[in-house]
Amino acid sequence: MADLILRDARVEDAATPSDITVTDGRISAVGAAPPAGTCEEIDCAGRVVVPAFVEPHLHLDKALLDGLRANPDGTLAGAISVTGALKADFTHDNVRARARRVVEAAILNGTTVIRAHPDVDPIEGLIGVEVLVELRAAYAHALDLQIVAFPQEGVLRSPGTEKLLRAALAAGADVVGGCTYNEATLEDCRAHVELVLDLAVEHGVPADLHADFGDDASDPRYALAEFIGEQTARRGLGGRVALGHMTSLAGRPPAERARAMAALAAAGVAVVPLPATDLYLGGRGDTTAVRRGVAPVRELWDAGVLTACSSNNVRNAFTPYGSADPLDTALLLAQTGHLSGAADLRRVLRMVTYEAARVVGVHDGYGVRPGARADLLVLDTTAYDDIVLDRPERAWVVKAGRVVARSTRTRELLVP
Ligand SMILES: [Zn+2]
Numbered sequence: 001m002a003d004l005i006l007r008d009a010r011v012e013d014a015a016t017p018s019d020i021t022v023t024d025g026r027i028s029a030v031g032a033a034p035p036a037g038t039c040e041e042i043d044c045a046g047r048v049v050v051p052a053f054v055e056p057h058l059h060l061d062k063a064l065l066d067g068l069r070a071n072p073d074g075t076l077a078g079a080i081s082v083t084g085a086l087k088a089d090f091t092h093d094n095v096r097a098r099a100r101r102v103v104e105a106a107i108l109n110g111t112t113v114i115r116a117h118p119d120v121d122p123i124e125g126l127i128g129v130e131v132l133v134e135l136r137a138a139y140a141h142a143l144d145l146q147i148v149a150f151p152q153e154g155v156l157r158s159p160g161t162e163k164l165l166r167a168a169l170a171a172g173a174d175v176v177g178g179c180t181y182n183e184a185t186l187e188d189c190r191a192h193v194e195l196v197l198d199l200a201v202e203h204g205v206p207a208d209l210h211a212d213f214g215d216d217a218s219d220p221r222y223a224l225a226e227f228i229g230e231q232t233a234r235r236g237l238g239g240r241v242a243l244g245h246m247t248s249l250a251g252r253p254p255a256e257r258a259r260a261m262a263a264l265a266a267a268g269v270a271v272v273p274l275p276a277t278d279l280y281l282g283g284r285g286d287t288t289a290v291r292r293g294v295a296p297v298r299e300l301w302d303a304g305v306l307t308a309c310s311s312n313n314v315r316n317a318f319t320p321y322g323s324a325d326p327l328d329t330a331l332l333l334a335q336t337g338h339l340s341g342a343a344d345l346r347r348v349l350r351m352v353t354y355e356a357a358r359v360v361g362v363h364d365g366y367g368v369r370p371g372a373r374a375d376l377l378v379l380d381t382t383a384y385d386d387i388v389l390d391r392p393e394r395a396w397v398v399k400a401g402r403v404v405a406r407s408t409r410t411r412e413l414l415v416p
Pocket of ligand 1 (some may be wrong): 057059086117210312313
């Protein structure tokens with residue numbers, strides 16, 4: 001028997017509405033539904049239904065710190081320094097309180113899968129991981145939370161971190177993270193990559209690294225794409241490695257950039273631009289023609305590299321903006337990536353839905369079709385091609401067939 005019917009729903013870009021029937025947490029039919037009165041119903045009134053959003057890269061443990069201490073100079077070094085000092089005062093209680101606010105905002109914004117990157121290092125220890133393991137259980141009705149053990153302070157330059165990464169994986173982290181930009185030398189960056197990918201193999205988990213994040217693309221520490229592709233292929237980790245930022249890719253000469261992207265595509269390594277952070281921290285040393293370092297999205301598409309986008313941080317020294325809304329990130333990426341028109345905007349929408357789901361490995365059973373998980377979003381619009389432009393209200397958020405959030409907004413033009 002059906003558990004939920006979404007009646008008169010426009011399935012993504014369908015020309016006409018139909019009914020979506022949900023049984024045991026999955027979509028059992030798209031088309032004519034059983035008669036009214038047999039189960040809970042949502043009258044979509046012709047609104048668009050899309051699969052719920054996926055945030056593949058979000059730092060919940062250090063969100064909402066900007067009110068405590070802001071970035072003094074807007075640089076990456078400033079962000080690491082300020083956040084490192086604040087992390088010394090982290091407790092389970094204060095991390096939990098801030099992380100919960102962002103998790104709840106994300107659910108209201110229509111996100112039902114988050115890959116979170118809590119810091120794991122001698123300053124924060126396992127506090128972030130432990131809190132998120134707890135929140136993963138507390139919000140399981142609304143959200144699938146993946147936890148990345150993220151060595152923000154580096155591994156080689158921060159002794160004790162490798163041991164902590166192993167402890168984080170034992171404590172419930174699902175993914176091993178990396179942060180190559182915080183190592184001192186090219187040799188250490190490479191050793192960091194190898195160590196992270198070896199841990200992924202050893203523990204049978206995916207890897208998700210912050211990489212090639214810098215303005216100076218001539219610095220080989222920020223040009224690791226080919227090396228990461230090669231090391232991924234060598235370990236048979238294709239389809240299980242994602243790279244956040246990758247800003248310096250845009251600054252490499254075109255032929256070199258094309259080789260790097262071909263290597264990523266061949267190895268099955270995904271790229272996740274984080275435009276709010278990349279734009280805020282990038283180009284701080286430039287005095288004229290300030291660089292706006294965002295990974296070259298259209299070229300990544302054309303090269304066949306799986307590409308999603310995400311919020312990264314919410315209101316801290318790395319990114320003093322954000323509401324954990326994937327549609328805000330999608331619009332920012334479109335505006336700064338020379339992406340426009342219906343075809344581009346549809347692809348950008350896929351970067352926070354289908355392609356983000358592939359990056360975090362939840363693509364099987366994702367979508368609006370019979371057999372898929374009923375993680376669905378009823379958007380307060382009938383115009384599919386305007387979703388990224390309008391960022392409409394998330395009228396109903398459905399997780400595994402259950403309504404987990406509702407939003408309404410009334411706007412009235414008053415005529416005298
Ligand atoms: Zn990040």
